[in-house]
Amino acid sequence: MKTQSPPVITATGLRIYGVHQRPVIRGKVFRRAAVTALAAALLAGTATPAVAAADSRVAVLKAAADSNAAVLKAADGQDRPELREAMQAFVDAGFAGVQVRVHDEQGEWVGSAGVRKLGQSVKPPTNGRFWAGSVSKTFTATLVLQLVAEGKIGLDTPVAGYLPEFGLDRRITVRMLLQHTSGLFNYTGEYYDNGTVVPGIPATGDEWLNNRFRSYQPEELIRLALSKPPRFEPGTGQNYANTNYTLALLLIEKVSGRSYAEEMQRRILRPLGLKGTMAAGNRTQLPGPHAHGYYRYRDAAGQQKVVDISRQNLSLLAGAGDLISTTQDLHTFISALNGGKLLPANLLAEMRKPHPKMGYGLGLFVQDLGPNCGTVYQHNGSPPHGYGALMYSSPDGRTTVTGSVTWVDEATRGPAAGFEKLLGRLVKEVFCDGQTAG
Numbered sequence: 001m002k003t004q005s006p007p008v009i010t011a012t013g014l015r016i017y018g019v020h021q022r023p024v025i026r027g028k029v030f031r032r033a034a035v036t037a038l039a040a041a042l043l044a045g046t047a048t049p050a051v052a053a054a055d056s057r058v059a060v061l062k063a064a065a066d067s068n069a070a071v072l073k074a075a076d077g078q079d080r081p082e083l084r085e086a087m088q089a090f091v092d093a094g095f096a097g098v099q100v101r102v103h104d105e106q107g108e109w110v111g112s113a114g115v116r117k118l119g120q121s122v123k124p125p126t127n128g129r130f131w132a133g134s135v136s137k138t139f140t141a142t143l144v145l146q147l148v149a150e151g152k153i154g155l156d157t158p159v160a161g162y163l164p165e166f167g168l169d170r171r172i173t174v175r176m177l178l179q180h181t182s183g184l185f186n187y188t189g190e191y192y193d194n195g196t197v198v199p200g201i202p203a204t205g206d207e208w209l210n211n212r213f214r215s216y217q218p219e220e221l222i223r224l225a226l227s228k229p230p231r232f233e234p235g236t237g238q239n240y241a242n243t244n245y246t247l248a249l250l251l252i253e254k255v256s257g258r259s260y261a262e263e264m265q266r267r268i269l270r271p272l273g274l275k276g277t278m279a280a281g282n283r284t285q286l287p288g289p290h291a292h293g294y295y296r297y298r299d300a301a302g303q304q305k306v307v308d309i310s311r312q313n314l315s316l317l318a319g320a321g322d323l324i325s326t327t328q329d330l331h332t333f334i335s336a337l338n339g340g341k342l343l344p345a346n347l348l349a350e351m352r353k354p355h356p357k358m359g360y361g362l363g364l365f366v367q368d369l370g371p372n373c374g375t376v377y378q379h380n381g382s383p384p385h386g387y388g389a390l391m392y393s394s395p396d397g398r399t400t401v402t403g404s405v406t407w408v409d410e411a412t413r414g415p416a417a418g419f420e421k422l423l424g425r426l427v428k429e430v431f432c433d434g435q436t437a438g
Contacts, residue, residue, distance in 0.1 A: 094415030133381030141363025186241035248321025276326035293386025338397035
């Protein structure tokens with residue numbers, strides 16, 4: 001099945017680079033020289049406003065991670081000019097910085113371009129941490145499916161049976177949460193095809209900027225969503241909604257008896273050795289080296305201001321977009337997942353079975369890249385503003401592309417208008433033997 005190229009999904013649930021839900025994106029596109037030249041001017045106006053997993057599972061995953069690292073390290077440092085050009089194209093189009101990691105038959109390649117911080121010449125760290133946004137959904141879906149594999153959750157069982165306190169429609173199943181077919185209102189706001197917008201919590205634009213350190217509880221987000229009419233009857237459509245994955249977080253906690261962060265550590269992070277990944281919770285600071293994202297707005301006097309938004313609180317996206325990660329960790333995770341090391345074969349197959357509307361399975365997009373390219377499994381994402389994350393894998397997990405971009409964002413999403421073409425070029429360089437996107 002050939003699907004339309006999926007847009008990058010923000011953690012707020014908006015298809016910011018596609019034509020769905022969100023109004024047409026506007027934003028000035030800058031050439032590379034312009035980015036450097038503008039840095040000083042922009043900054044001049046800156047405002048500063050668990051119980052261990054089963055021994056067998058841990059041993060297998062650790063061995064796989066160690067083996068994978070040893071094999072790929074041998075190719076580190078090789079030059080791949082076609083990848084450098086595809087990466088540099090992001091900076092030429094106006095993005096502040098980009099870091100990319102590729103694992104394929106040629107080995108491992110890592111690189112970065114642009115700047116780590118406006119006003120400086122230092123490139124982004126090649127394995128710096130970043131806000132991963134909706135990439136988190138693939139991790140959350142994997143946790144739920146592991147509990148399904150253990151018989152603790154039924155994939156087609158009503159969610160209301162596990163979380164009776166919310167009075168959910170009993171037709172909504174666990175599968176519907178992971179597949180975005182529940183019909184529940186998206187608590188970060190609903191954007192309809194006819195242009196109608198039903199707001200939720202402050203999740204984008206200037207309103208988000210003024211609330212970016214606010215802390216939310218998952219139950220608070222769900223109750224807000226349930227106070228709004230559903231978008232459609234359960235199982236009759238598909239619509240990307242963060243509500244589904246925050247409910248999945250609460251489901252994980254109820255069934256396991258542990259916090260989401262503890263289960264993430266116990267089942268995925270610790271066994272795979274993902275030391276750069278964590279559930280952010282109320283953390284507002286990216287730990288260790290990282291690139292900076294920005295937001296541009298006009299103050300009450302009409303003066304343009306640029307804010308460094310590398311500090312923000314992603315509790316507004318609990319279970320749906322609140323992970324911090326690195327390109328190496330995203331590679332290790334998506335490679336292990338598609339390599340069959342995290343789920344039994346039958347549940348991995350369910351995860352990769354796409355719904356026809358969005359080409360979305362259970363926490364993964366299924367994307368056909370076209371002739372001579374094949375299918376990739378991916379989930380990209382962005383928190384409310386300033387950061388984007390990339391995660392692509394071949395069906396066997398041996399070829400992956402992971403990355404992160406930063407930019408000077410704004411209510412209209414900054415220089416993101418050309419993002420799909422840029423991303424298509426990078427992905428096809430890896431998965432299509434250098435065939436570039438048209």
